[in-house]
Amino acid sequence: MQKISVSLPPLHPDLGTMIAWCAIPVATGEQPLLLAFNEQAELWQIELFTGQTRLISQVELPAFQPAYPVQLIVSPCGRVAAVSNRFGKYAVVIELASGNTLLSLERGEYHYDKSVYPLAFIMKKEQLLLVYGTDWNRLELVSLLPELQPLSDRDIPVSQSEAQSAKANEHYLDYFHGELHVSPDGEHLAETGWVWGSFGIARVWNSSKWMDNVWESEDGDSLESIWYPLLDWDLPMIWLDAQRLAIWGQLDEDLLEKEDWQQEGVQSAIVIYDVQQHDRHAVITNAPTFLTSVTLPGLFVHPQAQLAVSSTGKLFAWGREVDMQAWDLSTLQPEPLDSPFQPDLYHPHADLFLKFEKGRIEAWQYVVTGKE
Numbered sequence: 001m002q003k004i005s006v007s008l009p010p011l012h013p014d015l016g017t018m019i020a021w022c023a024i025p026v027a028t029g030e031q032p033l034l035l036a037f038n039e040q041a042e043l044w045q046i047e048l049f050t051g052q053t054r055l056i057s058q059v060e061l062p063a064f065q066p067a068y069p070v071q072l073i074v075s076p077c078g079r080v081a082a083v084s085n086r087f088g089k090y091a092v093v094i095e096l097a098s099g100n101t102l103l104s105l106e107r108g109e110y111h112y113d114k115s116v117y118p119l120a121f122i123m124k125k126e127q128l129l130l131v132y133g134t135d136w137n138r139l140e141l142v143s144l145l146p147e148l149q150p151l152s153d154r155d156i157p158v159s160q161s162e163a164q165s166a167k168a169n170e171h172y173l174d175y176f177h178g179e180l181h182v183s184p185d186g187e188h189l190a191e192t193g194w195v196w197g198s199f200g201i202a203r204v205w206n207s208s209k210w211m212d213n214v215w216e217s218e219d220g221d222s223l224e225s226i227w228y229p230l231l232d233w234d235l236p237m238i239w240l241d242a243q244r245l246a247i248w249g250q251l252d253e254d255l256l257e258k259e260d261w262q263q264e265g266v267q268s269a270i271v272i273y274d275v276q277q278h279d280r281h282a283v284i285t286n287a288p289t290f291l292t293s294v295t296l297p298g299l300f301v302h303p304q305a306q307l308a309v310s311s312t313g314k315l316f317a318w319g320r321e322v323d324m325q326a327w328d329l330s331t332l333q334p335e336p337l338d339s340p341f342q343p344d345l346y347h348p349h350a351d352l353f354l355k356f357e358k359g360r361i362e363a364w365q366y367v368v369t370g371k372e
Helices: 162-168 207-212
Strands: 002-006 018-024 033-038 042-047 053-058 070-074 080-085 090-095 101-106 119-124 127-135 138-145 180-182 188-195 199-206 224-230 237-239 244-249 269-274 279-284 305-309 314-319 322-328 345-347 352-357 360-367
Touching: 018 070, 018 345, 018 352, 033 070, 070 119, 080 119, 080 127, 101 127, 101 138, 119 180, 119 207, 138 207, 180 237, 188 237, 188 244, 199 207, 199 244, 224 244, 224 269, 237 305, 244 305, 305 345
Parallel strands: none
Antiparallel strands: 002 360, 018 033, 033 042, 042 053, 070 080, 080 090, 090 101, 119 127, 127 138, 180 188, 188 199, 199 224, 237 244, 244 269, 269 279, 305 314, 314 322, 345 352, 352 360
């Protein structure tokens, strides 16, 4: 695939040093938009093809650390965003039209800095839902629009020890939640949290069943553990469509007998799971190994890599010091790439890979040349 540079205008006004970004969903044919968060905790909107920027809000995020990784997500309707330090204790939810803070969130003290703050939006017809963590092993579901309404209220006994909690609560979950990923139709959630051992477990469950059963994320009938024991957690994940989920990771060799190895063995792989068939759809075994090491003091080791899927059916994987690789999802064969690199973000509506510099955005697109 040929790499083509796409010229974008300078950003005006300049929004300073961006440290987090995501694509804002728009209708087909509309101006591609970006949401960006800078070192001053300002939230900005960017028109990608004009360079026009608009300050949305000065975000009041408690204990904000601009030098540490930041999580920024936007709702499928493009009306609401949420931001946190990825491994922080606090998060805020912002209405983009007004810049007002809708919710200030906090998760518990217990090892919160070992996994990404669980945050996700779900659209159910005209209802916008928010999923967020309130403790290491507890998620909440709330309706944001058209009105604020809790949907997962449940009584969890408070005990002085985890052992006592497990005895007091039949739904007790011994699992640290992590970064959340919602399917395009809003029907399923996925995550790779962790348990003591320590290893990661990739899980999926059904959001509609969660609305009927407040304990669905703990032990509901739709909850499945689909890949474990994993060497890491908060793995790169992406929904290929409403049915298939791609996960990039590696099984922990020290926790598996050789006779229990699956197709990928204990090498880095991308597993594609089918949530409707409740089984693996495919495995890409020639995936690169991503980096997890960190240099910032107090920052826990974590995967520093991304997955993206294009409208042409290509799966891309890259990370820090890991040049991009690609596969054709119809054949699972590698796609040769011209001048592979390490972008900051893939913008699905513009079909562009982006790198962010002060005052400007560089962009590229990969296209099939016809010679492949």
